[in-house]
Amino acid sequence: MKMKAVILLAVALLVSGCTIHQKVEPVQIDSGHRLCIVENPAVREGFLAEFSSTLDHKNIAYEIVDESAVAASCEWVARYTANWSWDLALYMSYAEIKIYRNGNLDGEAIYDSRRGGGNMNKFIDAESKIRELVDQLLNIKMASIFRSNIG
Template sequence: MSTIRIALPLLAAATLLGGCTATQVTPLQASADQMCIEENPKVQVSDFVHVLQEGFARHGIQTQLHSKIPRADCPYVVTYTARRSWDMAPYLSTAEITILGPRRQTLAKARYHLRGKGGLSLMKWQGTKSKIDPVIDELLASTQLSSTAPPAAQPHSTAEPRQSLDQRVRDLQQQKLGYEDYQRAYRQLLLEHQGGQ
């Protein structure tokens, strides 16, 4: 009986400290290489849009931020929500990214969520980029892009490094790592890529 009393608190602590991140991703299959991000004034995570734009650019998709988007001007639209929780300081606890097509149909969706608002895990105070970059990569890594610009407008010299980074991200995703292990490997991959440029 005493063994059970000791084991239960240890099990509860282990649950709180590990495995607190949940992600659900329906990857984007095909898209144009330009999208509009529909501004969400309710989101109070100050760097969320910047992380979103950087993440999409890393996969060859240029984005523009709009408060109102005429359908004819922007066939592909990205919407987002992000919420913070508080534990001695505010931190990102939930986010959702949705990509809509020309008929405003849902093409892809990604959700990031800290179970139990992160519990006792110190990972919950990580920055927006550390939390959302792996989600964006899973969302966009296998996307087939069609260009919206004339071929001459696309710089030829940058195509090869981006392609090799995309390929390395795909290879990393094939390993089916846990979220935290993927984050560490992904950060290392980015450092190696930047060092090689």
């Protein structure tokens, strides 16, 4: 009986160590505002391409900027980072997008499978995950446009 409890505890600890975490705190941007994306050259090009494509699909105005251009011209700023790992195949193990308004953190999306270990769900399609994170992170407040068209 004691041995079963020890084995059960060991399995529970092992499984809990193989978790994938995702957290999204959404941002609500008024329509008509422009999002400045600070380019991160340390991240694979495909990340920024998918991020931009998702913004295009959501009709969000954006501009890709260098770090030096942020302070002068951007109310809304997006910063991102992502890492890929190798475990039988190359996969995106970590992604983070943070949105700032006037220099203050307003929302973020984090995907973290670095503790995924034996969890096969870590082998995701990176483009789909980036789209999902951006979709959950960015909401556009359309009320003012809706009001002007209706009434």
